[in-house]
Amino acid sequence: MDIGQYMKDLAVAARHAATRLASSSSAERNAALRAGAKALRVAEAELLEANRRDIERAEQDELSEALRERLALDAERVESMAVGLEQVAALPDLVGEVSELRSQPSGIRVGRMRVPLGVIGIIYESRPNVTADAAGLCLKSGNAVIMRGGSEALHSNLAIAACLHSGLLTTDLPQKSVQLVEHSDRAAVGALLGLSEYVDMIVPRGGRGLIERVNAETRIPVLSHLEGICHVYLDDDADPERALAIAVNAKTQRYGVCNAMETLLVAKGAATTLLPRLGDAYRQAGVELRACPVARPLLGAGVGAASEEDWTTEYLAPVLSVRVVAGLDEAIEHINRYGSAHSDCIVTEHQGRAWEFLRRVDSGSVLVNASTRFADGFEYGLGAEVGISTDKLHARGPVGLEGLSSCKFIVLGDGHVRL
């Protein structure tokens, strides 16, 4: 079969569905989401059976334990997908929301209306729950979605998509609002990236390799999440207990996540009091430390030397680089130079420096006296996230329904003409 034609057919169908979705009611979209959740629960047995086939295949192909763990579904994960759809259905609807409607000197009233982007293409790996989560957010925000999951999860994804379709069937919304690429042909991704005439945004969810390939190959706007090189800066005026709690939590609460701290920066004035205690805490947690020459002796035994490369490495593991800086300016400079514009935190009781940090650190999330681990859509009250953006335009940080939509201008007149 011609994968190019197959993908184009999907895109054309998605564009038609998007037109219908753009004028759909909240009630219709929420009904489809709730019915989809119900269908997931009813189909639990089929879902687990389909997933079993993917797992068996993964074992034959000797995929890593970690990959198989991410791939696996159980009753609990099925239920949490269903709950996720219900939570999205319960979120307020942004579509059609009008804001800032103001009269202008000419007499016309000018405002903004929030509208869906149109067609979203999502390219992701393993985790089958993304199929339900991402489709839910796109549907809620009035977008049609084309999903290309990993071939290792194809059976699971097909089973989940079938539930979403039966949810759509209970409404007048088009089935093609949610489409899954049913072929594991690698060419499908390339074909999707070329369909800029029909697709409004691409959301790649996976490793840096995937993101870079997508950015290199497409003219379609991409929601990029390169990596999470997150920093915590302990200021001279940091409260010692808060500094310890946050610095430990940001690194050790979970290792393999993008909002975990990878580099700890400590102000010279606070280093002698804080670093010894932190060294002990990290050793107890089994975290390998790589530090600058000033920090090393203060952290105690068994601390390696940090190389230039450490400052730009996302470990996603029990490894931490530590650097002593002169103060706020050097900390901000380090973060803006070596960081990935993801999530960075300052611990300080000094109001002025807290706001300097908030203002000058050029990242999607900037935190004061709170662990970087809070940087996600649920903790921010977005309800869910389709990803975390490290770009500067359109959407920064966790991207929820708002990032899947944009605002156009609306103008209300009474026969007004330009003089």
Place this chain on the structure above:
Amino acid sequence: MDIGQYMKDLAVAARHAATRLASSSSAERNAALRAGAKALRVAEAELLEANRRDIERAEQDELSEALRERLALDAERVESMAVGLEQVAALPDLVGEVSELRSQPSGIRVGRMRVPLGVIGIIYESRPNVTADAAGLCLKSGNAVIMRGGSEALHSNLAIAACLHSGLLTTDLPQKSVQLVEHSDRAAVGALLGLSEYVDMIVPRGGRGLIERVNAETRIPVLSHLEGICHVYLDDDADPERALAIAVNAKTQRYGVCNAMETLLVAKGAATTLLPRLGDAYRQAGVELRACPVARPLLGAGVGAASEEDWTTEYLAPVLSVRVVAGLDEAIEHINRYGSAHSDCIVTEHQGRAWEFLRRVDSGSVLVNASTRFADGFEYGLGAEVGISTDKLHARGPVGLEGLSSCKFIVLGDGHVRL
């Protein structure tokens, strides 16, 4: 000289300036703008002298009358540049504005802070006033700007940039906040488009050729303004007098502008009453009409047949294509299919259809009972515009200070850690 190295030096300097601007105060930026306005007035004689050299060159090169007209400066145009800078200085400052700060269940407070994009690259043609207008908006919004004007306006642009620099000199803001490419080497544009590491957004201001070249050659986000194929749809329930006034104004108030109407759509039910009067009005104004078979006889003598090509043509001239449609759905379908997502209007007294149109027409500006000619930054109360976006992400329609900035998340905690 090595133009590539020259452009990179500009970009590096701009990046440094942007860092400083990101933490600058409104007072500093507004002072620089007001001092720049003053400098323009003081330097009027030098500005006109520099412009004279460009005009002489343009005459030698036999540039078109229209081009020379756009290139020409006089006392009035110099004054309006100065006033423009003062108006921008008087606008509220968006930089650092915090919104939506709300407490979350965990106890952290999460909000948005509006921040500059960083470094803006502007590529434009002839009109020297763009140098002052665009630099003013970028400076106000805390961005560093690299400007590449047309070689035909080089002397004028250099003189204007000199005034902006003397304005910056009265403050502590870096001179490199505003940089003009001082070489007319065509390779400068290509070099600028390759500096994605330093430049955050490119704003091309010129013909479709320029926009398409920029989009094809760069990985930097582009504020695209392809063209303005604007529509007015006269609904069955249109008030005849309003319909006439708006349909005539949208086409004839000014011809060479992107927000002028290029295609008139009329509902079948209103065609017989409205088209004869409109035919007369357009004939009086000297507008050439190209119509569909249904509209042609109703418009009276001397009306040509519209071809498929007419529906996708931006005339920028006293030419109008006219089509009779069955009703709202066909009108919206036509606009979303043939239009350029710029500015489209419905004339109707029917509330339901007015909102259907607002909701479903996928354009940067959607107007009800108001001429498409209102679609610009000044009329919308943005104060000024750096351009009009026909894209869907980040910014749609007229782009002012808001489109030159974006919002990052800020999180305020009291030692909060993730459990």
